[in-house]
């Protein structure tokens with residue numbers, strides 16, 4: 428627990444209860460937001476941890492991957508009341524890093540945000556993979572003026588909403604936190620730069636969060652109720668030696684999704700990508716077209732947007748969703764349309780060195796190394812086995828003395844080189860932030876290798892206050 432390392436910054440107990448109480452009230456007045464549903468039993472969470480630790484120490488991927496699959500299937504089960512997956516009932520980074528004022532007024536538009544993608548790009552001094560430019564469509568600015576923010580460079584972007592963050596592209600992220608994770612961040616004031624400064628001044632090398640800390644990054648893709656929506660699918664479109672931009676805009680393999688079911692199984696001409704420019708911002712990117720196999724909605728985890736959902740979304744959520752829908756489908760999105768799960772990261776602190784796993788949708792979910800070790804989970808509802816899974820536990824180095832590649836092609840493809848690893852990047856998360864030696868960044872000049880076998884004890888991280896594998900802390904503290 429944090430108490431060992433951070434004794435001097437505890438919030439008064441009273442204040443803590445006020446906070447917990449007020450977040451509870453906020454949840455219950457929002458009828459479309461399900462009540463907090465903890466990680467369910469039956470999916471191996473916090474079970475047999477000595478065996479999981481042993482498997483990690485010995486690099487037994489079968490046990491590790493089986494655990495990863497179960498965490499993924501478990502977190503996609505329904506919340507107790509409602510249609511959303513249970514992670515949607517959890518607090519998220521928007522609330523966790525809100526200033527004290529915002530948590531009491533619940534004003535979700537006050538915060539100037541930065542798209543997650545541009546935060547990421549900002550932070551990579553050497554390995555720079557500039558991606559396409561997504562200008563916010565005029566209709567979004569006109570219809571949701573309170574959901575529009577300025578980035579630190581002055582660009583017009585959508586603000587982070589109370590349910591969905593702005594990624595700066597078609598993917599619609601949520602970073603959800605278990606209640607224990609939320610409590611750690613709020614009680615220990617890890618959302619404040621002043622706390623991080625103090626810890627660094629006190630020469631604390633590593634913040635340690637509680638064992639029940641779970642944090643996710645989930646990506647929805649917008650699908651129209653009418654017609655056939657095109658979805659790019661990853662087919663190893665770039666070799667691992669490629670170090671440039673590898674985002675989904677440049678995968679030429681598509682599938683279609685037909686909510687009516689009429690065209691399922693057939694080949695149809697589909698297309699996506701509208702109003703997007705090249706990285707220099709001076710030429711439009713072509714709309715991507717392909718003859719593609721049409722899939723049914725229930726090959727994906729999906730959510731149908733209800734009237735109550737739409738009312739519960741704030742202007743920023745609506746700006747994020749609507750911009751994504753214009754870029755994907757050249758149409759707005761609303762009640763009756765769908766959100767499908769395209770990719771998800773799930774990190775848990777079950778082990779001191781964390782469990783890191785990530786999934787993405789595939790039209791060939793039984794092929795290749797990312798399909799292996801999938802257990803039978805007859806009680807799991809939904810097409811969890813239509814996705815592929817990568818894992819990045821603290822296993823021994825491979826024969827090259829490195830970490831294995833572990834990336835999610837959808838999520839890392841738009842920001843990071845495709846030959847890197849969750850672990851290599853997340854272990855660097857820390858304070859103070861900066862791009863020069865002695866500071867924390869995704870590619871710390873002190874330890875440049877993207878697949879180097881790094882641990883919190885690595886020399887090149889020794890002067891930092893590490894934030895326990897959590898990038899959201901240095902990224903979002905204010």
Ligand code: HEC
Pocket residue numbers: 520543546547602642643644772773774783784785817819833834835839843847848849850852853869896897898899900902903
């Ligand atoms: C090169 C760096 C990099 C790589 C590789 C990377 N991430 Fe991240 N990740 C980030 C950054 C930066 C954020 C914070 C984004 C924000 O500000 O919200 C993040 C956020 C997250 C979050 C939200 C909680 C947190 O720790 O900030 C999860 C969960 C996550 N990543 C999991 C993964 C997994 C699993 C992989 C591998 C499949 C992975 N990441 C690969 C940089 C990386």
